[in-house]
Amino acid sequence: MAMDIIDYKIFGNDTQFVEVELDPGEAAVGEAGAMMYMEDGIAMDTVFGDGSSQQRGFWGKLVGAGKRLVTGESLFTTVFSNQGNGKRKLAFAAPYPGTLIPVHLPDVGGTLICQKDSFLCAAKGVSLGIEFQRKLGVGLFGGEGFVMQRLEGDGLAFIHAGGTLYERDLQPGEILRVDTGCIVALTRSVSYDIQYVGGLKSALFSGEGLFFAVLQGPGKVWLQSLPLSRMANRIVMAAPAIGGRSSEQGSLLGGVAAGGLLGGILGDDE
Amino acid sequence: MLSLPGRLYGPGLPGAGVPVEARLDALQLRIGSGDDTRSALLSQLSLRRAGFDQRQLEISWTEGAGRFALLVEDPAAVETLLTQAPASLRGQGEAVHRQRRRDGLYQRIAVSAVVLWVALALIALLLLLAAARPIAGWVAGWVPVRYEQQLGEAVFAHQQRQLQLLDDGAAQHAVQQIGERLTRGSRYRYQWHVARDPSLNAFAIPGGIVVVHSGLISAAADASELAGVLAHEVEHVEQRHSLKALVQQTGLRLLLSTVVGDVGVIGDWAGQLGGLKFSRDSERQADEQGLDRLLAAGFDADGMLRLFAKLDASPGNGAAPPGWLSSHPATPERIARLRQRLEGRPATPMSDRAPAIDWPSVQRDLAADRRPSTD
Numbered sequence: 001m002a003m004d005i006i007d008y009k010i011f012g013n014d015t016q017f018v019e020v021e022l023d024p025g026e027a028a029v030g031e032a033g034a035m036m037y038m039e040d041g042i043a044m045d046t047v048f049g050d051g052s053s054q055q056r057g058f059w060g061k062l063v064g065a066g067k068r069l070v071t072g073e074s075l076f077t078t079v080f081s082n083q084g085n086g087k088r089k090l091a092f093a094a095p096y097p098g099t100l101i102p103v104h105l106p107d108v109g110g111t112l113i114c115q116k117d118s119f120l121c122a123a124k125g126v127s128l129g130i131e132f133q134r135k136l137g138v139g140l141f142g143g144e145g146f147v148m149q150r151l152e153g154d155g156l157a158f159i160h161a162g163g164t165l166y167e168r169d170l171q172p173g174e175i176l177r178v179d180t181g182c183i184v185a186l187t188r189s190v191s192y193d194i195q196y197v198g199g200l201k202s203a204l205f206s207g208e209g210l211f212f213a214v215l216q217g218p219g220k221v222w223l224q225s226l227p228l229s230r231m232a233n234r235i236v237m238a239a240p241a242i243g244g245r246s247s248e249q250g251s252l253l254g255g256v257a258a259g260g261l262l263g264g265i266l267g268d269d270e
Numbered sequence: 271m272l273s274l275p276g277r278l279y280g281p282g283l284p285g286a287g288v289p290v291e292a293r294l295d296a297l298q299l300r301i302g303s304g305d306d307t308r309s310a311l312l313s314q315l316s317l318r319r320a321g322f323d324q325r326q327l328e329i330s331w332t333e334g335a336g337r338f339a340l341l342v343e344d345p346a347a348v349e350t351l352l353t354q355a356p357a358s359l360r361g362q363g364e365a366v367h368r369q370r371r372r373d374g375l376y377q378r379i380a381v382s383a384v385v386l387w388v389a390l391a392l393i394a395l396l397l398l399l400a401a402a403r404p405i406a407g408w409v410a411g412w413v414p415v416r417y418e419q420q421l422g423e424a425v426f427a428h429q430q431r432q433l434q435l436l437d438d439g440a441a442q443h444a445v446q447q448i449g450e451r452l453t454r455g456s457r458y459r460y461q462w463h464v465a466r467d468p469s470l471n472a473f474a475i476p477g478g479i480v481v482v483h484s485g486l487i488s489a490a491a492d493a494s495e496l497a498g499v500l501a502h503e504v505e506h507v508e509q510r511h512s513l514k515a516l517v518q519q520t521g522l523r524l525l526l527s528t529v530v531g532d533v534g535v536i537g538d539w540a541g542q543l544g545g546l547k548f549s550r551d552s553e554r555q556a557d558e559q560g561l562d563r564l565l566a567a568g569f570d571a572d573g574m575l576r577l578f579a580k581l582d583a584s585p586g587n588g589a590a591p592p593g594w595l596s597s598h599p600a601t602p603e604r605i606a607r608l609r610q611r612l613e614g615r616p617a618t619p620m621s622d623r624a625p626a627i628d629w630p631s632v633q634r635d636l637a638a639d640r641r642p643s644t645d
Contacts, residue, residue, distance in 0.1 A: 136380040169285025169286075170285075171337060172279050188326070191321060216320070219285070219287070220285040
């Protein structure tokens with residue numbers, strides 16, 4: 001399927017949005033909920049799956065949608081197509097402070113492996129798949145889990161991540177150690193592994209966790225300076241209203257306090 | 271000559287590489303054509319696995335100061351290269367092949383270990399669930415009665431704010447009189463209270479605090495009916511049901527959170543269902559032991575059955591939830607069980623009978639109580 005070539009402009013610095021210009025008949029796919037505005041003449045259609053698989057039939061779509069669910073995206077994608085006569089614009093906004101980058105997929109070998117949830121929008125025809133992490137250790141400790149997102153096609157895709165996005169070329173054999181969780185995207189040619197930080201003191205007190213992610217070139221990698229989870233953690237820690245600490249652990253005693261201590265003769269189930 | 275499609279990376283080339291078609295012969299690796307040809311001798315080449323999933327093959331060499339790499343992604347081309355490589359590369363090809371096999375083996379071992387671990391954890395969880403009641407009972411056995419009483423006092427102090435206690439009437443005296451006869455020789459120091467509430471209910475707080483709703487006393491036709499309820503509540507205290515439930519729920523949550531990490535909604539539901547099952551079992555036990563206690567104290571055990579029949583008929587008991595969602599067994603089931611248990615028991619001799627209570631005066635006293643009610 002031929003890709004639609006789209007023109008775009010990115011606005012803002014820390015909380016960005018991208019304005020995309022569609023020629024008549026062109027279309028773009030966006031993550032559900034990412035659309036910010038669209039001009040008159042652009043029609044919105046919600047499709048099950050990733051929008052690239054119109055011809056694959058029901059089961060194909062179901063599998064596509066299931067894959068999207070695994071990567072933490074919505075089951076549905078929204079396709080925006082220009083049904084007017086002239087050029088029309090629409091915009092997609094990033095869901096949290098960070099940076100938006102355009103990736104022209106043919107320039108990176110046609111495939112980009114990126115962090116779950118980092119996809120924002122793309123030219124229609126870019127397919128969104130999943131890439132399973134086959135290394136157990138990397139899946140558990142690499143910071144990106146066992147499932148990553150795979151963008152494939154020959155069009156333009158926009159990905160978004162927290163803080164400042166840093167694009168780096170790795171020469172053949174070049175090694176970069178990265179804090180786990182900071183990897184946003186990489187090309188298929190980059191090896192991704194983990195390495196123990198070394199030494200008990202470092203493991204416990206360096207604040208870097210037990211493992212580094214190790215990226216080895218050749219290829220391109222994109223890193224984020226501030227993963228959303230880290231920012232969320234700091235916000236929760238600084239919020240006295242919710243106890244000023246990470247609230248992931250529910251109270252062990254919750255729900256079995258006074259109510260459970262009364263042994264009545266009749267139930268009070270209502 | 272082998273033809274290898276791939277991407278070439280190196281100094282001066284784009285970061286994401288350029289697609290090339292490489293040719294490998296017995297002498298050298300050649301990329302491109304005409305003036306733009308790049309070549310490297312076989313002896314300079316090194317092979318290794320590369321890429322995100324380690325399924326690509328990297329052929330790298332040094333050229334001047336920089337290092338260049340050709341990455342072959344196409345699986346068929348990788349296989350061909352590994353099996354038909356020129357003799358000087360064969361050694362490295364076999365090393366890569368061995369690495370791949372070994373990794374596959376490690377992966378299978380790791381997956382099996384994870385599956386085994388999860389299965390073991392699940393089996394342990396099931397076993398513990400099955401034995402939850404005895405285990406909770408054993409743990410609760412270590413808690414001294416003194417702590418239980420302190421816990422009960424704290425709960426009662428909290429509850430008291432919502433209760434209107436009638437602590438100086440004939441009704442309270444009657445409850446106390448019956449209760450004391452039922453609990454002769456107990457290790458607990460009981461407190462008996464009557465709360466103004468028209469509903470047919472009573473509850474026990476750990477450590478021996480029993481509260482009876484005034485509605486229940488009004489509904490009881492004689493002292494033996496009230497005694498049936500009190501015997502049930504006393505058994506909750508004596509069997510330490512609340513404490514065991516607390517131990518069980520806390521233990522299950524701890525267990526679930528260690529096995530599955532986050533407890534989550536499903537875990538909460540499972541915990542609650544488990545708690546309700548525990549509660550129903552406790553109610554049955556309190557019914558049965560309560561009946562024995564009633565007989566031993568010389569009360570008319572039929573009173574318990576009569577009162578349960580009243581509970582069953584009372585309004586508000588109409589839309590009962592299904593059995594497995596309820597904290598108490600269905601009342602008809604409880605009556606049937608008690609009747610079965612009562613069959614064949616000899617009647618209590620006259621000499622052991624509980625002293626009579628002037629029931630009409632208790633009822634009059636409650637009816638005369640006209641203090642403002644919030645109900």
